[in-house]
Amino acid sequence: MAEEKLPTRAEDFAEWYNQLVLKADLADYAPVRGCMVVKPYGWALWENITSWLDRAFKETGHVNAAFPTLIPMSFFEKEKEHVEGFSPELAVVTHGGGEKLEEPLVVRPTSETIIGHMYAKWIKSWRDLPVLIVQWGSVLRWEMRTKLFLRTAEFYWHEGHTAHATTEDAMEEMYRILDIYEKFCYEQAAIPVIKGTKSETERFAGAQITTAIEAMMWDKRALQAGTSHYFGQNFARAFDIQYLDQNNTLQYCETTSWAISSRIIGALIMVHGDDQGLQLPPNLAPIQTVLVPIYKNDAEKSAVMEAANRIFTELKAAGIRIKMDAREEVTPGFKFNDWEMRGVPLRIEIGPKDVEKGSVALARRDVPGRDGKSFVPQAGLTGTVERLLADIQASMLKNATAFRDSNIHEPQDYAHLAEIVQNGWAFGWWCGSKECEAKVKEDTKATTRVIPLNQPAGKGKCIVCGSEAHQKVYFARAY
RNA sequence: CGGGGUGUAGCGCAGUGGGCCAGCGCACCGCGUUUGGGACGCGGGGGUCGGCGGUUCAAGUCCGCCCACCCCGACCA
Incomplete structure (x- = not known):
């Protein structure tokens, strides 16, 4: 249960985040370093995320399966870049049944190998x-510094793994998934993202192309919200994934993999949360509207509860995820703050005056204070609530987009770039060299985030070295 | 791994020139009054004082070692 206030985001964003995750009842710290317990409310949110994605994958012909958590150590050594990328963060099982194992087993950090x-x-x-x-499922990576949802040792995700006959098919798959991720972010999470390609430095270990969707958090830092990789034949050659083509010739497959993890919950928190707490988009909120009955005595209580129960039943029957908060041990004022902390998009208040007038009071989570309140008739409430939820969903995306756009700037020169990335994203020409990328990182802590798929026409001068550049890239400090 | 810090009730802390029963706030339980923006009173329950060892008649308090966690720096979804 929520208690007391959060620090404001401006005061201490990191602490605001830590406390919010706990107070919104999403997750708790586990007894094992770096691990988290996802609490029922947080898991309900995750289920809403996963069920949409699961449906989207099935619509595009994908099927679900399960592979083991434990992977032979030797598998990791088959793909050079892959092992180099992952070996520092592997957890290794050396004993089983009281005996030392012949070959150590790795707790999967990702499943390409198996x-x-x-x-x-x-x-x-x-x-x-x-x-x-x-x-x-979940995977385990031994992280140095962890933070609930954003970077935990064990995290939850889906990992898509596909194998194709041709480069074209595999590339098409990579982009198809990226489009699904983008659609999810816009339509469900109300998070605007930029779709693009990662630089070689930022690429997944073992990938030939890594694409990603990148989102801006409230503190203007960038967060990779999803990735889709094209491996070419790297893994196919390492694991001998071969097929006979129509000409009876042995060919290597082309493979892809892609993922969105429970980290996306961190993005939801950091994009939409405010100083009152969490703010969830209606499409993903476990509770879309909470009903708070208000009364002073038994006579009022019976009249109010009768109306409240009627409204509850009606909205629930219409498919709205509604929660009745009939707790008697806390005051209505406490409940208002409590549900705001948990990010419920819409609150319905019903008291004796409403019973008399046949009305209810509605309070939008996305519009704080009096401005977000309205008094509407009980008649037709289902439609009113549905319209409001849709409006809140749309307005959250609109606000997040306006915020992001107002914090992206075009650097005029290198000094300007350094200034921009202290508190925003810089979108500038880049020659593509590792040296320029490294220099920016060294000087500013900002890295290249994505080379957007939608590139402006023409060419320019690299913002770092001044040589000819054919692409523009986003530079930002990242999570 | 480098630097800094903290371990006393679920959480936040006080107590440390050794001395009777280890305390406060919040949370929790019970009863009553409250209830349209974080209510209040009264009464309760809850502790290997991070661990191990040492000094002492006596250790939360002094000494040694260990452990854990947090914060700041280099990697990652």
Whole structure:
């Protein structure tokens, strides 16, 4: 249950975040360093996220399956870049049944290797392709500094792993998924994202192309909200994933993998949260509207509760995720703050005056104070609530987009870039060299985030070295 | 791993020139009054004082070692 106030975001954003996660009842610290317990409210939110994505993947022909948590250590050594990328963060099981194991087992940090191994066994012919499998589960990476949802040792996600006959098919798959992720962010999470390609430095270990969607948090830092990778034949060659084509020639497959993790919950918090607490988009909120009955004595209580129960039943029947807060041990004022902390988008208050007038009071979470309140008739409330929820969803996206756009700037020169990235994103020309990228990081702590797919026409001068540049990139400090 | 800090009730803390029963606020339980923006009174329950060892008639308090966690720096979804 929520108690007391949060620090304001301006005072201490990191502390605001930490306390909010706990007070909004999303998660708690686990006894194991870096691990979190996702509480029922947080998990309900995650389920709303996963169920939308699951549906979208199934609509595009993907199927779910499960692969083991433990992976033979030797599998990681088969792909050079992959092992280099992941070895520092592996958790390794050395004993089982009281005996030292012949070969250590790795707790999966991601499943390319074991899935590649299985694909090699399953794929024989061009007729077997494409293979479009999604695994829902958790993975473990030994992180140095952790933060609930944003970076925990164990986190939850889906990982899609696909195998294709041709480069075109695999690339198309990578972009198809990126589009699904983008759609999810805009339509469900109300988070505007920029879709693009990662630089070589920022690429996934073992990938040929890494694409991502990047979002701006309230503190203007960037957060990668989802990734989709094209591996070319890297994993296929490492794991011998081969098929016979129509000409009876042995060919290597082209593979992809892609993921959105429970980190997206961190994005929801940092994009939409305010000094009152969490603010959830109606499409994902476990509780879309909370009903708070108000009364002073038994006579009022019976009249109010009768109306409240009627409204509750009606809205619930209409498919609205509604919660009745009939707790008697706390005051209405406490409940208002409590549900605001938890991010419920819309509150319905009903008291003796409303019973008399056949009305209710509505309070929008996204519009604080009196401005967000309205008094509407009980008649037709379902429609009113549905319209308001849709309006809140739209307005959250609109606000987040306006915020993001007002914090992206075009650097005029290198000094300007350094200034911009202290409190925003810089969108500038980049020659593509690692040296320029490293210099920016060294000088400003900002990294290249995405090379957007939508590029302006023409060419310019690299903002760092001044040589000819054919692409523009976003520079920002990132989570 | 480098630097800084903290371990006393679920949370936040006080108590440390050693001395009777280890305390306060919040939370929790009970009863009553309250209830349209974070209510109040009264009465309760709850502790290996991070761990191990040492000094002492006596250790939360002094000494040694260890452990854990947090914050700040280099990697990641």
